[in-house]
Amino acid sequence: MERTTAIAHVGSGHFAHGINSELTRQLQAEGIGMSFTRDGNLIRVLENINLEVAKGEFVCLLGPSGCGKSTLLNIVAGFIAPTQGHVRIGGEAVRGPDPRRIFVFQERGVFPWLTVEGNIAFGLSEIPKSERIQRIAHYVRLVGLVGFETTYPQELSGGMKQRLEVARALAVNPDMLFLDEPFGALDSITRLIMRGELLRIWEAERKTIIFVTHDIEEAVQLADRVVVMSARPARIQSVVEINIDHPRDISSRAYLELRDGIFEQIGLAHKV
């Protein structure tokens, strides 16, 4: 049932129609492997991961908890060096974190000692003041935090903190966003709202997004492509294209078929 690799093809979905794939291909992960030794045992976390992501694409990495998908995202972001293979973004090898690619943690990543404005301005110290003020105002509006500019994070709700972190990331105008289970700590209603917000922001800004989740519904609702990963050592089990336009009707046949297909692949009977 496990296929070792699936090189995902670029030009997926509606976005890359008629564009040369060489131009739109933004990220390439080639033969990524990750292993470490603990108490003398070799633990393999990732094995032979090959993945390509196109510019402006929304890709979800989906897999069971602890399968190594977060590790993969950290490798792609440059926080961890893989033991095998390499990641190239825009043709150049990834050597470390870079302001052009911002990693969004769960809402705990906002800086509690800075106000909403201070957080959004965090990566903007090198731009002229007038433009900085403009950008802050723009992103405060975009993520719906108007009126909370001088509020400290401890007075914000979980969803607001998460939106603040997304705003802080977008404010430096990155090419890519890496989101590591960003809505995992939110209640299910807030999570649903946040997915809509993220899609709205994505449609407005068209950043490339790699989004790690263990929630099948979340992946099918958000992504252009869902990369399904197996349990440890994680491999890419399959890549599912979600060819449904936004906003997605989550009771439509197309949606349910894709969702159930992934449930089956992961080996879950879709019954409780």
Place this chain on the structure above:
Amino acid sequence: MNSSRQPMKGEQYFWPLLAALLFLAVWHLSVKWSGTKVFPSPFDVERGMAELVHRGLLVRYVADSLGRVAGGYSVAVLLGVPVGLLLGWYPAAAFVVNPTIQILRPISPIAWIPVSIVWFGVGNLAAIYLIFLASFFPIVVASMNAVRNVPSMYRRAGRNFGLSPAMLIAKVVFPASLPQIIVGLRIALGIAWLVVVAAEMIAIDSGLGYLVIDSRNSGKRYDLVVAAMILIGLTGLALDTMFRRIEKLKSVRWGFRYES
């Protein structure tokens, strides 16, 4: 407070005040009933306090003691916080230096008095040096641990935005560890205030510690001894209250647990 009941207006002062009055009453009655000729009653202390005001000593001695603490303590903060930050940031340096710090730290500042007199003579400088010593080590250790406890997520986020190591310390590590550093600073200030009294008893002839020892030695004026003790307590309380104000600033309050 644990009870969810909203305290009535003024109630927050009423009970503590009552407790203090009760303490004074017990004190007064014990002095009266035991018929002691040595230990003063609260009224004797009040008269002693008035005498100190009259002679112009009260303000001068409080100011002298505070001045010494200000001197030694600010040097300790200016040196201790950066040293602690660096030791927290470079574990290798901490590994080398930590054993020495841990040996010096438990030595009571009182034990340093002879050494500081040899180095600085009898006078202000010896006292200031003792206060510096007493507050320096707690500040270093608190700052070092504060840096170590900064969640790696904040450091990663800082690096992600392209900060150099120096900027990372200034813009992420320092503000992230500030609440814990402030706790260390508050403890160190308390110690400094304890130590100034001891230093003034031995190495100097002004200040509240001197007032205690001098009142006893010259004429057994225990009313003044107790008056000095009360002044020491009140000034210490004022210093601590000041620090609690700092803890309530919004940019550090996130690091403290408050019952809202």
